[in-house]
Amino acid sequence: MAAALTALAAAASVQAAGSGARWEYQGKAGTAHWGELAPDFSACRQGKAQSPVDIRADRASSTGTPAPIGFGYRASAADIVNNGHTVQVDLADGGGIDVAGSNYRLVQFHFHTPSEEAVNGKRYPLVAHLAHKNDAGDLAVVAVLFKRGRDNAALAPVFASLPATAGEKRAAAAEFDADSLLPAQRAYYGYMGSLTTPPCSEGVRWHILKQPVEVSAGQLAAFRKLYRMNARPVQPLNGRVIVVNR
Numbered sequence: 001m002a003a004a005l006t007a008l009a010a011a012a013s014v015q016a017a018g019s020g021a022r023w024e025y026q027g028k029a030g031t032a033h034w035g036e037l038a039p040d041f042s043a044c045r046q047g048k049a050q051s052p053v054d055i056r057a058d059r060a061s062s063t064g065t066p067a068p069i070g071f072g073y074r075a076s077a078a079d080i081v082n083n084g085h086t087v088q089v090d091l092a093d094g095g096g097i098d099v100a101g102s103n104y105r106l107v108q109f110h111f112h113t114p115s116e117e118a119v120n121g122k123r124y125p126l127v128a129h130l131a132h133k134n135d136a137g138d139l140a141v142v143a144v145l146f147k148r149g150r151d152n153a154a155l156a157p158v159f160a161s162l163p164a165t166a167g168e169k170r171a172a173a174a175e176f177d178a179d180s181l182l183p184a185q186r187a188y189y190g191y192m193g194s195l196t197t198p199p200c201s202e203g204v205r206w207h208i209l210k211q212p213v214e215v216s217a218g219q220l221a222a223f224r225k226l227y228r229m230n231a232r233p234v235q236p237l238n239g240r241v242i243v244v245n246r
């Protein structure tokens with residue numbers, strides 16, 4: 001009995017130190033320390049194919065030009081969640097994308113400020129990461145970069161009343177179609193990377209759309225009131241090739 005209880009306690013503490021470990025962007029639990037916070041965060045420190053990266057456009061390869069992304073998004077019921085690290089929109093049935101011969105279902109999208117990915121060393125004020133999963137459990141992300149400009153109508157239903165408190169979740173007033181977030185041109189930079197938050201798991205297929213869309217100063221301020229900075233620093237490429245379809 002005592003042994004069983006000890007084993008249970010050990011299991012509980014492993015769990016507490018694992019995926020439930022508290023992490024932040026700055027300070028003692030900040031990006032530089034993620035790999036030390038829990039055993040299952042080790043990829044954050046030891047991984048060799050981490051995200052985000054700085055995309056050097058002149059070094060991107062157009063050899064074996066990647067196929068366009070087959071977008072098939074549709075309007076879906078949505079929950080808007082403040083998860084303590086970002087604002088995330090969970091979609092019940094938002095369609096998906098066809099890439100690399102597989103269909104990936106859109107699960108959620110969320111935001112980082114500034115953009116995590118840099119292009120030629122430059123970061124944009126905001127990025128949306130649209131996170132997808134296929135039947136095998138593989139992950140694919142589409143990143144939409146935002147530059148300063150006019151009010152973004154697609155963001156309005158989410159940004160007009162962002163859930164202000166960590167843990168707060170509310171249903172969106174209307175169905176959301178992720179297609180409304182996309183720029184007109186869907187050419188992209190592609191590479192293999194990781195989750196940009198703990199546990200930093202690798203094998204994630206990244207697609208960064210080249211054409212940015214606009215976000216207004218007011219919308220940006222509304223997000224930054226909740227999250228002033230929630231971007232991981234860029235990670236070494238370690239020989240990875242970034243492909244581009246021009």
Ligand SMILES: [Zn+2]
Binds near residue numbers: 110111112129196
């Ligand atoms: Zn993200």
